[in-house]
Amino acid sequence: MPLSSTPDVPSTEPSHSQPVAAKRKMGWVRPIIYLLLIGLVVFAVYRVYENKQAGKAQAEKQASALLNRPVPVQAVPVDQRPMPVYLTALGTVTPYYSVTVKARVNGQLDKVNFTEGQQVKAGQTIMVIDPKPYKAALDQAKGTLAHDQALLKNAQAEFNRYTALYAAGVVSKESLDSQQSSFGQYEGQIKADEAAIETAQLSLDWCTIQSPISGKIGLRLVDPGNIITANTTNLVIVNQLQPIAVYFTLPENLLPQVLSKLRSDQRLVAEAFDRGDTTRLATGQLLTSDNQIDTTTGTAKLKAVFTNADESLFPNQFVNIHLIIQQRPKALVLPSAAIQTGSNGTFVWEVQQDSTVRMIPVKVALAEGQFTILDSGPPPGAEIVIDGADRLHDGAKVIPSSPKKTMNAGSQASTQELPNGAGQTTPSAPAPMTAGQMETAHPDKRRSTSEPPAMHTGNTNHPGRPKRSQP
Numbered sequence: 454m455p456l457s458s459t460p461d462v463p464s465t466e467p468s469h470s471q472p473v474a475a476k477r478k479m480g481w482v483r484p485i486i487y488l489l490l491i492g493l494v495v496f497a498v499y500r501v502y503e504n505k506q507a508g509k510a511q512a513e514k515q516a517s518a519l520l521n522r523p524v525p526v527q528a529v530p531v532d533q534r535p536m537p538v539y540l541t542a543l544g545t546v547t548p549y550y551s552v553t554v555k556a557r558v559n560g561q562l563d564k565v566n567f568t569e570g571q572q573v574k575a576g577q578t579i580m581v582i583d584p585k586p587y588k589a590a591l592d593q594a595k596g597t598l599a600h601d602q603a604l605l606k607n608a609q610a611e612f613n614r615y616t617a618l619y620a621a622g623v624v625s626k627e628s629l630d631s632q633q634s635s636f637g638q639y640e641g642q643i644k645a646d647e648a649a650i651e652t653a654q655l656s657l658d659w660c661t662i663q664s665p666i667s668g669k670i671g672l673r674l675v676d677p678g679n680i681i682t683a684n685t686t687n688l689v690i691v692n693q694l695q696p697i698a699v700y701f702t703l704p705e706n707l708l709p710q711v712l713s714k715l716r717s718d719q720r721l722v723a724e725a726f727d728r729g730d731t732t733r734l735a736t737g738q739l740l741t742s743d744n745q746i747d748t749t750t751g752t753a754k755l756k757a758v759f760t761n762a763d764e765s766l767f768p769n770q771f772v773n774i775h776l777i778i779q780q781r782p783k784a785l786v787l788p789s790a791a792i793q794t795g796s797n798g799t800f801v802w803e804v805q806q807d808s809t810v811r812m813i814p815v816k817v818a819l820a821e822g823q824f825t826i827l828d829s830g831p832p833p834g835a836e837i838v839i840d841g842a843d844r845l846h847d848g849a850k851v852i853p854s855s856p857k858k859t860m861n862a863g864s865q866a867s868t869q870e871l872p873n874g875a876g877q878t879t880p881s882a883p884a885p886m887t888a889g890q891m892e893t894a895h896p897d898k899r900r901s902t903s904e905p906p907a908m909h910t911g912n913t914n915h916p917g918r919p920k921r922s923q924p
Contacts, residue, residue, distance in 0.1 A: 458640075525841060528839065528854070538780070544771075549696050555687060566679060570671070575665065578671065582660040584661075595650055605643055616629060617631045636665050666691055694764060695764070701755055723757035728771055735761060745824050800814050
């Protein structure tokens with residue numbers, strides 16, 4: 454039987470050629486994507502590096518421009534003049550004499566014969582206690598004396614008569630001795646009465662209170678009409694202010710150099726400065742030192758005396774004492790603000806003739822207040838930077854100017870420029886200011902960099918500026 458032919462039926466099974474083609478296609482696309490990504494990363498890194506290099510070059514350019522830009526500074530010449538070397542101490546002003554006046558008798562305060570705060574002389578009457586009771590006691594003592602004097606006179610007459618009778622043999626020796634004893638008793642009574650009169654007179658004199666010293670009288674502590682008690686009630690305080698004393702202390706390690714000069718009869722000058730140690734109030738002399746050292750503090754107390762003619766020193770005032778030990782006739786002196794400290798030690802910046810600066814090492818002897826004494830350093834007359842040194846380096850260009858000294862007279866202020874060299878002064882044009890001075894002179898500009906601008910709450914509009922919305 455012949456085989457029947459069947460029609461070709463398309464196969465439903467997936468073909469293996471399509472996945473192979475897709476795989477071949479993805480095989481060359483994926484490396485291209487990777488290469489593009491790597492290229493983008495490399496490009497981004499290159500751009501970042503290029504920007505950093507450009508920023509670095511710009512920063513170096515700006516730094517170079519700043520380094521080459523002249524720096525405004527203030528400079529003063531080094532001075533050579535006599536300069537004292539002194540010890541500093543804290544002192545308290547004390548009256549040379551101080552007396553608390555008290556009454557020596559009881560009674561009612563009758564009068565006050567002074568004005569509070571006035572100057573009084575020694576022996577001047579300042580207060581009076583009611584003298585009537587003491588005057589009556591004096592009169593009574595005088596009456597008793599007169600009575601006893603009469604009795605003494607009678608006893609003397611009796612003794613004279615008995616002496617004559619005893620000589621005539623009329624009376625006995627015993628009667629004569631009795632009359633003589635009575636006469637002696639009256640003599641003793643007379644002396645007692647005289648002493649009572651002196652006591653009553655003294656009490657009467659004490660009713661008038663006198664100033665024991667010359668000085669300035671303080672505020673009265675008792676008003677007239679009050680009953681005061683002898684040796685108890687404080688009436689007023691009198692202080693002697695001319696001269697006046699200042700007590701101060703020094704450490705025991707500084708005491709030998711002071712005592713050696715005192716033993717050689719050298720008068721050490723003492724200067725009193727105010728609490729801020731800037732203004733000299735008075736000049737005096739060291740008088741003496743205490744005879745022992747305080748073991749609790751390791752200091753010794755010293756006493757200086759000031760004439761105080763203008764009364765610039767007042768009791769219990771706090772002062773700074775400068776005790777001058779020696780004088781340096783030719784000391785190199787410059788402001789302490791000029792001294793700089795670095796890795797190479799202590800130095801100053803000297804302004805050269807070509808307006809550049811040079812670092813000069815210095816050796817500091819001692820610092821006294823706002824000035825420093827040098828053992829070695831720049832020569833006298835050399836210009837030294839005192840302000841604006843934080844941006845300087847060797848060879849830096851500067852614009853020097855002299856510091857200005859402001860003097861206030863009432864409500865007006867005048868500005869006087871200090872000399873900038875030997876026989877030269879800076880011109881009257883405004884001098885360049887340092888960064889610190891610019892911040893002080895223009896605080897608004899400094900605030901504008903750190904604070905947001907203030908909002909206007911009014912309706913004022915500036916031309917060409919859009920309105921701000923109100924909060």
